[in-house]
Amino acid sequence: MSSGAQSRMLALGDGRPTIEVLEAGSGAPLLFLHGAGGIPLWSGVLPLLAREFHVYAPLLPGFGQSTGLDCLDDQLDLFLHGFDVMDALGLARPYVVGESMGGWMAAEMAALRPDKIGRLALAAPIGLWRDDAPVLDMFGMMNDEMVPFLFHDTNCAAAQAMLGLSALISDKDDRTQAQIEQLIALARGARTAAKFLFPVPENGLERRLWRIQAPTLIVWGANDRFIAPLYADIFTAKIPNAQLHTIPKAGHLLALEVPDALGEVLCEWGKRA
Amino acid sequence: MKFTWFHLMPYRWLPSDFRERFHGVWVDVPNYLYDPERGHELYNEYLDMLEYADQCGFDAVGVNEHHQNAYGMMPSPNIMAAALARRTSNAMILVLGNSIALYNPPVRVAEEFAMLDVISGGRLIAGFPVGTSMDINYCYGQNPATVRDKYREGHDLIIKAWHMREPFAWNGKYTKLRYVNLWPRPIQQPHPPIWIPGLGSIETWDFCLDHGYNYSYLSFSGYKRAQNMMNGYWEHCAKKGIDPNPYRGAFFQQVCISDTDAACEREWWPHVDYFFNKCLHLYPGMAGAPGYMSEASMRAGVVAQVGNTKSNMGTDKSWKELVEQRYIVAGSPATVAQQLEELAKSLRVGHLLFGLHLGSAPSELVNHSTELCAREVLPKLRPIWSEHEDRWWPQAMPKEKRVKPGSTTLTAARAASIGNGQEARA
Numbered sequence: 001m002s003s004g005a006q007s008r009m010l011a012l013g014d015g016r017p018t019i020e021v022l023e024a025g026s027g028a029p030l031l032f033l034h035g036a037g038g039i040p041l042w043s044g045v046l047p048l049l050a051r052e053f054h055v056y057a058p059l060l061p062g063f064g065q066s067t068g069l070d071c072l073d074d075q076l077d078l079f080l081h082g083f084d085v086m087d088a089l090g091l092a093r094p095y096v097v098g099e100s101m102g103g104w105m106a107a108e109m110a111a112l113r114p115d116k117i118g119r120l121a122l123a124a125p126i127g128l129w130r131d132d133a134p135v136l137d138m139f140g141m142m143n144d145e146m147v148p149f150l151f152h153d154t155n156c157a158a159a160q161a162m163l164g165l166s167a168l169i170s171d172k173d174d175r176t177q178a179q180i181e182q183l184i185a186l187a188r189g190a191r192t193a194a195k196f197l198f199p200v201p202e203n204g205l206e207r208r209l210w211r212i213q214a215p216t217l218i219v220w221g222a223n224d225r226f227i228a229p230l231y232a233d234i235f236t237a238k239i240p241n242a243q244l245h246t247i248p249k250a251g252h253l254l255a256l257e258v259p260d261a262l263g264e265v266l267c268e269w270g271k272r273a
Numbered sequence: 274m275k276f277t278w279f280h281l282m283p284y285r286w287l288p289s290d291f292r293e294r295f296h297g298v299w300v301d302v303p304n305y306l307y308d309p310e311r312g313h314e315l316y317n318e319y320l321d322m323l324e325y326a327d328q329c330g331f332d333a334v335g336v337n338e339h340h341q342n343a344y345g346m347m348p349s350p351n352i353m354a355a356a357l358a359r360r361t362s363n364a365m366i367l368v369l370g371n372s373i374a375l376y377n378p379p380v381r382v383a384e385e386f387a388m389l390d391v392i393s394g395g396r397l398i399a400g401f402p403v404g405t406s407m408d409i410n411y412c413y414g415q416n417p418a419t420v421r422d423k424y425r426e427g428h429d430l431i432i433k434a435w436h437m438r439e440p441f442a443w444n445g446k447y448t449k450l451r452y453v454n455l456w457p458r459p460i461q462q463p464h465p466p467i468w469i470p471g472l473g474s475i476e477t478w479d480f481c482l483d484h485g486y487n488y489s490y491l492s493f494s495g496y497k498r499a500q501n502m503m504n505g506y507w508e509h510c511a512k513k514g515i516d517p518n519p520y521r522g523a524f525f526q527q528v529c530i531s532d533t534d535a536a537c538e539r540e541w542w543p544h545v546d547y548f549f550n551k552c553l554h555l556y557p558g559m560a561g562a563p564g565y566m567s568e569a570s571m572r573a574g575v576v577a578q579v580g581n582t583k584s585n586m587g588t589d590k591s592w593k594e595l596v597e598q599r600y601i602v603a604g605s606p607a608t609v610a611q612q613l614e615e616l617a618k619s620l621r622v623g624h625l626l627f628g629l630h631l632g633s634a635p636s637e638l639v640n641h642s643t644e645l646c647a648r649e650v651l652p653k654l655r656p657i658w659s660e661h662e663d664r665w666w667p668q669a670m671p672k673e674k675r676v677k678p679g680s681t682t683l684t685a686a687r688a689a690s691i692g693n694g695q696e697a698r699a
Contacts, residue, residue, distance in 0.1 A: 069418070073446075139410075139417075139562050139563055140300075140411055140558055140559050140562070141558045142557060142558040145558065169557075180571075180572070183571075184568055184571055184572070187563060187564075187566075187568070187571060188568065190563030190564070191417070191418050191563045191564030192418075193563065194416065194417050194418050194562060194563040194564050195416060195418035195419065195564065198410070198414075198416050198417060198418070198562065198563075199410070199411070199414040199416075200414075
C-alpha cells in the first residue's frame with residue numbers, strides 16, 4: 001500500500017483509536033488529511049509533497065489499518081481526534097493540507113483551535129451548502145456513475161482505475177476472497193465517511209470560518225462537478241486570510257487527476273512561510 | 274399454523290415505460306406520478322381487501338411501513354392499523370412494523386402501539402423493523418453507521434416504557450427524556466407480542482433469539498430461495514440452545530390462486546408482471562448506504578444471496594420461471610396447498626404471511642383468490658405444527674367483552690328518541 005512511504009501504527013491510548021500513519025520525505029512537517037476515498041496507494045500528489053516536506057498522512061479509523069471508529073461518536077470527537085494525532089506525532093503548528101473530506105476536517109480544526117495550525121491548504125473541501133448547487137450525494141450513487149463527477153477527464157489513469165472497481169459490485173456470487181476483502185475495506189472506509197457526513201455534508205462550518213487564523217490556500221478544479229467551484233468563492237471570502245487558486249481542466253479529485261499542478265501550488269504555498 | 278393476509282399497497286398506475294424513464298420505484302420516484310384521487314380509491318379498495326380477509330377467516334391482517342415508495346404506500350402503517358382496528362373484529366392486527374429509529378422520541382411508537390392495542394381490544398402484534406436502507410437512510414436521513422445502535426436503544430426504551438407503572442427518566446445516547454410515562458398503556462401484558470422482520474442479517478437473528486421475538490423473513494423471491502437463510506436462522510437457534518419452535522419464524526410468500534392452474538396464469542400474469550418488473554424496479558445505488566450492513570453480514574454473503582440484484586428480484590422472468598422457482602406460489606387451490614405445505618415444512622415456519630394482492634391486481638381477482646385460499650387451502654395447512662405452542666400470538670380480550678364499533682352511537686340515538694331528541698341535545 002505504501003511503496004515510497006513508511007507505514008506505522010500509532011496507538012492513542014486505552015479506549016481510543018489506533019491509527020496507521022504514512023510518512024515520507026524530510027523537511028518541515030506537512031500534515032495531510034485524506035478524502036473519503038482514503039489513501040489506497042502512495043501515489044498522486046503525495047510523493048510530490050514528500051520531495052519538499054516531511055509528510056505525515058494519518059488514516060482515519062476505518063481506513064487502511066486504522067481502527068477505533070466506535071471511539072468517535074460525533075464530529076467534535078473527530079476534530080479532537082485530529083488534534084490528538086497531531087500531538088502524538090509531535091507536530092507543532094504544522095502546514096495542514098486537506099482534500100475534500102479532509103479539507104473539511106482541516107477547516108473545522110483550524111476554526112476550533114486557530115492557534116494549532118501554522119498554514120492551511122484546502123483542496124476542494126466539502127462542508128458548505130447552497131440549495132441551488134447541492135453537493136453530489138456520494139452515498140447514493142453507483143461507483144461508475146460517480147466517476148464522471150469526480151474527474152474532468154474520465155480517460156485519465158486514476159479515473160480508469162476507479163471505474164475498474166465496479167467489477168467488485170457483481171450480481172453473481174463469483175468474487176474471489178481478495179476481491180471480497182477489497183470490497184469490505186472500501187465499505188469500511190465509506191462507513192467512516194458516512195458516520196460524519198451522511199446525509200448532507202454540512203454542519204455549520206460557514207459560521208465558524210471567520211475564526212481561522214492560518215494563511216489559507218483554497219485550491220479548486222475549474223470543472224469540479226462534485227462540489228461546484230462557487231463554493232471556492234465562499235471559502236475564500238469567509239476565511240480572513242485566504243487566497244484562491246483555480247486549476248484549469250481539473251475535476252474534484254485534484255490529487256489524483258492533476259498531481260503535478262496541485263503539488264506545485266501546495267509546495268509553493270507551504271514554503272512561503 | 275396461523276395465517277396473515279398481508280398488504281403492501283402498491284400504486285396501480287405506474288406508466289408502461291416506467292423502467293425506461295425512471296431509475297427506481299423508491300426514494301426519488303417523482304410524485305407527479307401519483308394521482309391523489311386514484312390514491313383515494315386505492316386506499317379504500319385495499320382496506321376493503323383486508324377487511325374481507327378478516328371476514329373470510331384469516332387469523333390476522335398485516336401492514337408495513339415504507340417511505341417514498343410506489344409499491345408501498347404506507348408511510349404510516351399505524352393509520353392503516355387504526356382503520357382496521359375499527360372495521361375488523363376477529364383478525365389480529367400485525368403492524369410489521371414501526372422502524373423505531375425514525376421516531377423522535379421512540380416513545381411515540383410505544384404510545385401508538387398502545388393506542389392500537391387498546392382500540393382493538395388487545396389484537397395487536399407489534400413489529401419492530403430496523404427498516405430498509407432506502408427507508409431509514411435515504412428517505413429519513415438516519416445515519417447508517419449508527420442507526421442500528423439507535424434502534425437498539427429505542428427498543429430498550431419502548432420495552433421499559435411498556436413495563437413501568439411509574440414515571441422514569443431515560444438518559445440514552447440518542448434520546449434523553451426526563452419523564453417517560455406512558456398513557457395509555459397496552460391491554461396485553463406486559464406488552465403485545467413482538468415480531469421482527471428481517472432480510473437475513475445475522476444481528477437480527479441474534480436480536481430475535483436473545484429477546485424471544487418472532488423472526489419474520491420478508492422476501493419477494495419466494496420460499497425456495499429462502500431455504501439457506503432460514504436454515505441459517507434455525508442453526509443459529511440450535512447453537513444458542515433455544516427450542517426450535519416453528520412459531521419463532523414467519524415467512525412472507527406471494528400467492529395467486531385461481532380455479533385452475535391455466536386460469537391462474539391467464540388472470541394473474543399482467544399483475545405479477547407489473548409487480549416484478551415495475552414495483553421491484555430498484556436502483557442499486559441506494560440499496561445500502563455505507564455502514565448499513567455490518568461487516569459480519571457482508572462476509573456471510575448476505576449481499577449476494579438477498580441483495581437487490583436483478584437475478585434475485587425476479588426481473589424479466591417469465592410466468593413459468595417465477596412459478597417454477599417459487600417466486601410466486603400460483604395455481605389452483607390444490608397446487609397452492611401442496612406447495613405451501615412444502616414451504617411450511619422446509620422453512621419450518623408456523624406463521625405464513627400471504628401476499629394475496631400483487632402489483633396491479635384488481636379487487637375481484639384478489640377477493641376470489643382470498644376466498645379460494647380461505648376455503649380450500651388454509652384448512653389443509655392449519656394442522657401443521659399444531660403440536661407446538663404459539664407463544665407469539667396476541668392475548669386479546671374475549672370477543673364478548675370487546676366493544677362493538679358503532680354500538681354506543683346506537684344506544685345514544687335510542688336514548689334520544691325516547692324523549693325529545695332536540696331537547697336532549699340542548
